[in-house]
Amino acid sequence: MGSGQPVIQSSLTMDEVWDLYRRDLEEIESHIRHNLNAEAPLINEIAAHILEGGGKRIRPLLLSLCYRLTGSIPKNDLVLGSLIEFIHTATLLHDDVLDEAALRRGRPTARRIWGNRASILAGDYLYSRAMHHIAAFKNHEVNDAMALACKRLAEGEILQLCANRQPLLSESEYLRIVEYKTGALLAAACKVGGLMGGVSPLQAEELYQFGLNLGIAFQLADDWLDYTANEKNLGKTLGQDLMQGMVTLPLIHVLPCLPADDQRTLVAKIERNAVEEGDLLQLTAHMHQHGSLGYTRTRSREYIETALLNLATFEDSTAKRALIVVADYMVNRDC
């Protein structure tokens, strides 16, 4: 069972948020560990490997906080947080196969240990295991929100695949990919949390938008980090996105600013997957010169500001303050 409503705090840090909602998260963690129940031991093994890989459980935390916005106290339905984490994990399993990734958070990926076939199937299982358990709640709005999120996730992934090595992607096309691939599940986590806590239909929609805007802000902050962070902070090399053919906002912004010849050369190199270390250094210099990194950062902050406006309909509470802290953390973090 979840803990009671924590006492209102005047100001909060992210550490305090984790601490205040520790009991909710522990309960969700217990559901994650005990609810896999696959009849094939291999699925449990693969899922445990990736679920214990150090994910921060941001989606379950958001669900729990949105649940508590009305003052409601989560009961057994906090299990929904673990089911959203199952779906998130399913996407990671398929992502690692698609990207032929060897490492995730510094550990070997499931596909490297058990192979692509087992990873695809374990992902399929986690998706459908989650959807089956969600159906048992017999809440049509929850079913709709979760199924829509899964559909958007798949659409976002395939739109991203089609946009791979396509540097002439427009900003709006890119933002749609981000909305689907990153925003949709966070939006569902927030909306479902609110629905279980008994918010109004209008508030549920605001929570959906809150999660969506938060997700876009989070991804844009990630895009910015990819061209600015040092290896130690991010655990990956600078410009890794582009080396994998991923076109992100700083690149979309800087391209039209380049002299026509430079632009043509870079576009051709990206399309041919022939970008080298030297190109990356030159590119990041251009990004600094033309304000592309600042632009990305600003866009990220704008989405966070819009997200916070989506919370205006809710009265002040510790949960609401915690949501604001989480939003800030997600665009200023290394998670």
Add this chain to the structure above:
Amino acid sequence: MGSGQPVIQSSLTMDEVWDLYRRDLEEIESHIRHNLNAEAPLINEIAAHILEGGGKRIRPLLLSLCYRLTGSIPKNDLVLGSLIEFIHTATLLHDDVLDEAALRRGRPTARRIWGNRASILAGDYLYSRAMHHIAAFKNHEVNDAMALACKRLAEGEILQLCANRQPLLSESEYLRIVEYKTGALLAAACKVGGLMGGVSPLQAEELYQFGLNLGIAFQLADDWLDYTANEKNLGKTLGQDLMQGMVTLPLIHVLPCLPADDQRTLVAKIERNAVEEGDLLQLTAHMHQHGSLGYTRTRSREYIETALLNLATFEDSTAKRALIVVADYMVNRDC
């Protein structure tokens, strides 16, 4: 809209069944063509390729017939038949990636045309597209039946993966794989059809069992065919299952009948993926000698008989007679 209830026929052939329910199937076909609606054109392209690949639409037909058992006439909810076909298609897309298949029904597989990544994602999309549309029916029993089927499909696939090249698989372990991988979705198609047609909860359960037994019978007939059909009839080479490492009922039956030395040698070859043409010829000779093919055929027929008993609760109607014809067709066919 579906057609009215056809006039009762005293006896039916499969061709007459296809003909009698042509309008239902045409409507389902129209839903299949027009309901993909993915925002990524690539998904629509991939899905159209495989959906137009000559599948017999057995699952939609079963749904339609079970719907009509009560005398109900399908309305717009016949779209559910197309959604079940989407889920079936999703499994085929993932299957072809898992099996590294080059051909399906004589045409290049999606993975060969568009690659593994696009095939995995198109499969993910079709699953979630179907589940989202199903949720819109706001019928908890339908949601539960469909989500359970998807879960079983994934479990069945992974159990089969684990059983690959494991010739010491027991018959009951094998039957569980068949139940999950082949039976579950047919069972859901029958149950959901019945539910939409307004059957009682007890009848819905009987229809579920009908579909399950039919699915097992169908797979066992397929196992039998794999060791008996000639190339022309089946469009694939004899013993193809074993060459792909798949252990099926005729093999499970014949293994304990072999002299200990032969058994050890064959088991080792299967485990090492080193079975050759000569081994296959010898093996099929053993299967004939020890009645393993007859045993498989008999088991298949027993499941069909049990399936027909599951229909006892329904009054005589053309739909019921058609179901019996379909059941017979499924174990005596080349589909």
